[in-house]
Amino acid sequence: MKKYIGKSIYNSIAIGKIKVLEKKDKVIKPNQIEDIGAEKQRFESAKTKAHKQLQDLYIKASKELGEDSAAIFDVHKMLLDDQDYLDFIYNMIEQKVNAEYAVITTGDHFASIFSEMDNDYMKERAADIKDISERLVRILSNTINNDYILEEPVIIVADDLTPSETVQLDKEKVLAFVTLRGSTNSHTAILARMMSIPALVSVKMELTEHIDNQIAIVDGNTGEFLINPDPDTICNFKKMKEEEQEKKRLLQALKGKENVTLDGTRINIFANIGNLSDVDAVLKNDAGGIGLFRSEFLYLERDTYPTEEEQFQVYKQVAEAMEGKKVIIRTLDIGADKQASYFNIDKEENPAMGYRAIRICLDRPELFKTQLTALFRASAFGNIAVMYPMIISVEEIEKIMKIVDEVKAELIERNIKIGNVEQGIMIETPAAVMISDLLAKKVDFLSIGTNDLTQYTLAIDRQNQKLENYYNPHHEAILRMIKQVVDNGHKAGKWVGICGELGADLVLTEEFIRMGLDEISVAPPYVLTIRDKVRKMDLTK
Structure with missing residues (x-):
């Protein structure tokens, strides 16, 4: 038996055969062409087909994993339409070079530029550029990748997996992912978590076809990858797997139960x-409400701004489906790694700290008013609350409330009913934490976004693989900030929640409740797990 260690993405166990996805780079040679126009047309046809494939992947990912996970394919479509990328390809074709060679050379050129940038968001685009370039070459050369066709359930082992490759695999036949590269915050890692599939990244081993079809064990709890384990080890892990399944079954019995500790909290x-x-x-996992509806995905899934009516219909349907349970909808949080080409946002050195979220909305009030109008119209059909992201000042809240008053007045003029809408803000920056006592007086509730708060507080890009050992969401500074926000919110008589990934961290659940958090919002699969944890606590001890 051989044992390797990697970084775990999803804590579960898988036992099965290995399927090695070893990418063999096809050598693309330059060929001289005579008809430049025809070659450009051939490329255009391939580009159109690539767009269709990406849209199909987007739809597949949306249905299976949700809009959040599918958004990467919108990024790929935007890169496919990038004018600099296209100009480089056309210039090469005009030198009488075949389209395949023009595309692969262009992809390598831009991937090299991106990978050498200091900005970590742009570094990640290197893999995306290579992904779309390889897609175009496969279309141009009429090549089909049969590696995605799985005959039986297997453990996928690869050097790395692109989001496209991950989504194309039949998830019913994927027992686990194991990659030699990748980070715990990569797009593929996010997809694996959403698919509830055990996954390890950064496994220190050599990729070889000799391990193909061998039996292996992936332990997402410890990060261990065991190849060709002995019968006793297999037997032990099978028992652990059965216990894991039994725990999931018992969690289902918690549906309909209250989220209350043994001492009554x-x-x-x-x-x-x-x-x-x-x-x-949300309904299947018996959540008490929706703590974060990411409305930006209504914008990311299309090529033009969604209309007031289109947004209203979505918000209304969500509110009605939840049958009176609270639905907190975050206003547009576009920017940073969530880009839509029709917004015409300039490229930035550091987009995570740039033109994004509420800054765009206040800079483009008509865009903001359209969304607010749709939200307040929908509020008549359920229990809708509105939450504003990336707030750093009292002045921003005052500007928002002025626009809200205008929206309400216009709706009254149109004789349109509106509900009693709670309005809150996200606490995502150290600045918001430090003045949370002032901010709390201006709104109905505070919700802590721990993902951005952690990276801004620690000055660490959470998607930078080199800094993973430094990225510590349990850092004492983060926990003190959360406690400070809770205290300031309660002093102002407002409720305080948490909607970042840290909310699903069972290690901190009891500490969060002792801090006084009123609400924890997590991905739907974690609702019952958190409930189980809460119901076993006794805060008097």
């Missing part, structure tokens, strides 16, 4: 979603 457990189709998962 209550807390709301809500769910985070990205689109209308995710509501089913």
Whole structure:
């Protein structure tokens, strides 16, 4: 038996045969062409077909994993239309070079530029550029990759997996992912978590076809990858797997139960979603409400701004489906790694700290008013609350409330009913934490976004693989900030929740409740797990 260690993405166990996906780079040679126009047309046809494939992948990922996970394919479509990328390809074709060679050379050129940038967001685009370039070459050369066709359930082992490769695999036949490269915050890692599939990244081993078809064990709890284990080890892990399945079965018995500790302390457990189709998962997992509806995915899934009516219909359907349970909808949080080409946002050195979220909305009030109008119209059909992201000042809240008053007045003029809408803000920056006492007086609730708060506080890009050992969401500074926000919110008589990934961290659940958090919002699959943890606590001890 050989044992290797990697970084775990999803804590579960898988036992089965290995399927090695070893990418063999096809050598693309330059060929001289005579008809430049025809070659350009051949490329255009391939580009159109690539767009269709990416849209199909987007739809597949949306249905299976939700809009949040599918958004990467919107990024790929934007890169496919990037004018600099296209100009480089056309210039090469004009030198009478075949389209395949022009595409692969262009992809390598831009991937090299991106990988050498200091900005970690742009570094990640290197893999995306190579992904779309390889897609175009496969279309141009009429090549089909049969590696995605799985005959039986297997453990996928690869050097790395692109989001496209991950989504194309039949998830019913994927027992686990094991990659030699990749980070715990990569797109593929996010997809694996959403698919509830055990996954390890950064496994220190050599990729060889000799391990193909061998039996292996992936232990997502310890990060161990065991190849050709002995019968006793297999037997032990099978028992652990059975215990794991039994725990999942017992969690189902918690549906309909209250989120209350042994000593009587209550807390709301809500769910985070990205689109209308995710509501089913919220209801299946018996969440008390929706703590974060990421409305930006209504914008990312299209090529033009969604209209007031289109947005209204989505918000209305979510509110009605939840049947009176609270639905907290975050206003547009576009920017940073969530880009839509029709917004015409300039490229930035550091987009995570740039033109994004509420800054765009206040800079483009008509865009903001359209969304607010749709939200307040929908509020008449359920229990809708509105939450504003990336707030750093009292002045921003005052500007928002002025626009809200205008929207309400216009709706009254149109004789349109509106509900009693709670309005809150996300606490995502150290600045917001430090003045949370002032901010709390201006709104109905505070919700802590721990993902951005952690990276801004620690000055660490959470997607930078080199800094993973430094990225510590349990850092004492983060926990003190959360406690400070809770205290300031309660002093102002407002409730305080948490909607970042840290909310699903069972190690901190008891500490969060002792801090006084009123609500924890997590991905739907974690709702019952958090409820189980809460119901076993006794805060008097």
